[in-house]
Amino acid sequence: MSAGPSRISPGGETVTFTFDAVTYCARAGDTLAAALLANGVGLVARSFKYHRPRGIMAAGIEEPNALVTVGEGGRAEPNTRATDLFVYEGMVAKSQNAWPSLSLDLGAALGLASPALPAGFYYKTFFGPAKRWMRYEWLIRRAAGLGNAPTLPDPDKFAQRAAFCDVLVVGAGPAGIKAALEAAESGAQVMLVEQDAVLGGSLHRDPDPECDAAWIAASAARIAALGGRILLRTTASGYWDHNFLTLTQRLAEPGAVPAHGFAQQLWHLRAGRVVLATGVIERPIPFTNNDRPGVMLAGAVRTYVRRYGVLPGRRVVIAANNDDAYRTAAALIEAGAEVLAILDSRSSSTADAPDGVPVLYDARPTHVSGTAHRLSRVTALVREREQSWTADLLAVSGGFVPVAHLHMQAGGKLDWNEAAQAFVPGVTHQNCVTIGAAADPVPATPAAPAGHPKKSFVDFQNDVSLADIDLAWQEGYRSVEHLKRYTTLGMATDQGKTSNMVALSRLAERGHVSVPQAGLTTFRPPFTPVTMGLFAGAGARNAAAHERRLALYDLHEARGPVWQPLGYWFRPRAYTLGSETLAEAALREARGVRTSVGLTDVSTLAKFEVSGPDAAALLEIVCATTVSKLAAGRGRYTFMLREDGMVFDDGTVWRLAEDRYLLTSSTGGADRMASHLSFVRNVLRPELRVSVVNVQEHHAGIAFAGPKASTLLAGLIGEAPPRHMSLARAVIAGVPVLLLAASYSGERAFEIYAEATQAQPVWRALAAAAEAEGGAPYGMDAMELLRIEKGHVVVGGEVDGRTTPRDLGLDKMLNKAGGFIGANGLQRPALSEPGRIELVGLEALGGEIAEGAMLIGAGGGAPQGHVTAAGRRVIEGGAIALAHLAGGHARRGEELTAASPTRGITTRVRVVAPHFYDPAGERYRD
């Protein structure tokens, strides 16, 4: 009889797969863990920190050790539990965290240095000199770790769908199936979800003659016939408010090529009632080397024997503190293994052991030994005397932990069950109930660990031992939340499913308090790890954000511009000609505007029509400038404040008629402004007789700017165009247009609005007129150069949510009568104190100014501001910029350093007024 795991009876293998490039055979329905055990593979992983040899400990999703990377290329899925991965033909699985191989792992040498890596060692490295820390950091990051994320894009698709049901049952063990059947019979729409690939749950390790395979099949058929839905390979991973759950469904096994392109599906489910039949997770027992391959949970042993026909060992010792593990002895003997002893830590038990199996009471394992692949010896203290066995498997059971994760995610409380030494689901305010073993776990009696604390592992996935918990306690970590963060206990992919209760018991023991007094960390979603692509769903590959095209898109595209994304929109950044760079094109276009004429697409500006008897009243609440005094046919610049007095948007307001206004504001803030106007109108001032209509996309807008703009426009419309800040209606190329004489560029300019569907002939006519005079279309970069030179602020640039009208030099325009949103906030004393960040201009004393550069005073010290926008004088040349500077208004003439370490540009600059071009505004007028 050979030692180690093996198949009970050979044959039946129809599937081949590889693990670390070795080809193995498996039976259909095997998990990778079952298949590896069947092939005699004991060593499957190296531990996170110490690179200790690890085998398979569990048979379900709680497995902390046996993590593999499965699949290849972009489909590779790291950190997949071998116990939650069903073998398929051609599957490629690899071990993780070992180099050059699992058996010959150089990182294992680190294990020898483990005294240097105690609890909190990572935090302790922060205390040395920074240089040394950088070296530790490099070493730690290389040595520790789980699998590597694939670097290629995931070739698979992920679906999302929404659903409703009257009753959701989570877990298809005997309790779950019965509950689902009962609910379906009562007429409810039922969903039964099971993370496993088969129904039955614990029935596969503990058969029940009343719930045999035929009963399971008949129940499933009946549920389906009554309109119920049964989902396998589906995990209820998140339980949120109002009985909303997220279910993650595997449509293909990890790493496999999905049949229909979709690897997984995320369900957004709203359930009337939720029944949690989630079962229990078995607790391991701490003793020396309890993490070795060959130490396995007693329930998992039964699962391998009865469900998969695999014997995890031939000469077995069982260690337990409860009656349940006795069933493992029976299962092993049925399968032909030898059970050498049951070590029961209790002083007596009424449980039946199979004939011939010695039961030793007051018996606790102290240590095991063997190779990296196989267990060879088990040693225990039996009534305080040491005793040893030659064995290749130690089955352990330290009691049972209810899977109360979803209950707790739902906001439910946990109650302490003293008999089971476990937290069980208590009250919850959601319509949710827990049934089955999770509500009523098997009684277990606590026993003091008997091994050496340093090698008695609690959290296998994070290499946290009893000694680490003791050290954290000594160093003052009393709260379980602190313990978790200091030792990393309960972190990573298994979130402490097997370790939390063992650790809590130790903490309670140290503090001489009961376990419930020691506390419990909070369970948060997801229950088991979820692939990121599933959350993105169809939103991956940019499908989440829609792309909006301008009404004049075709005309721009014909000129081959460089496009710039702006919110949902794309706008021409510059119309490069020949071999021009972007910067050259922008400067050429801007010069065209300064010397002749140019045209640009401003369709994306936010636009609102505000009409009704109280239109002016509404606008005087929203705008911080006066509106009511505006004569019909006139317009003016305006800006809007938040309640705290900070500027949040700006634009222009035009009085189209006595009771009708057009308000424009920034492109990027369009949605926010629409919502703000609606809030003011409906929530703050519902009594006003006013209507606000968002006309952003109704009109296409073209700015026509330059010294020749007025003359050319007159030629097109056959009359004199409106004066600066006046409006007129006209016809261009047969299309009715609204002309707003406003200037952003600093030249005489017009914004020309036409209905979006009719705007193309207008653009063509304006472009032809401009080009006949040497003018050209200009893009956003040229517009930026023009507005910086003119000192116009931009939302998101100079208007950054921290600046008041006074900071931006706009305070003279404020409505003296008050009553606007922000008027109260502006009266806060701190907003008029000296030294605030204020808008200034900067002139380079040679060289370029970098955008974002910090402004440093003559004496050095902390930055006193930063460059918000860097440009150049369009005609004369020379670098200029707009900037935020502490107390800036009073610092004209001062010399500063504009330093940008990230761009490697440092320039001497002089503080000037933020108006570099035509400060008196003479060029607007005809």
Next chain:
Amino acid sequence: MYLIDCPHCGPRAQLEFTYERTMDSIAPAGADPQEAMRVLYSRANPMGADDEVWRHTYGCRAWLVLTRNRMTHSIDAVRAVGPETLA
């Protein structure tokens, strides 16, 4: 994710709605500046039910006042606000 019973559309998932602010942060029109700032910044944040302004942004776009329990997250009342609901 909450299930919010829109008075116009019926029960809909929270992702159709946007949260705006608590009702108690809105000062009455004409409040004195200091009082307005106190209202803006000192919110009651009760351990229980509170009135909040929400909007059915991705539905009927109506503005709503929800009475929501901050402890249990239950929503005990939903009413629409706007010119059409003025007495």
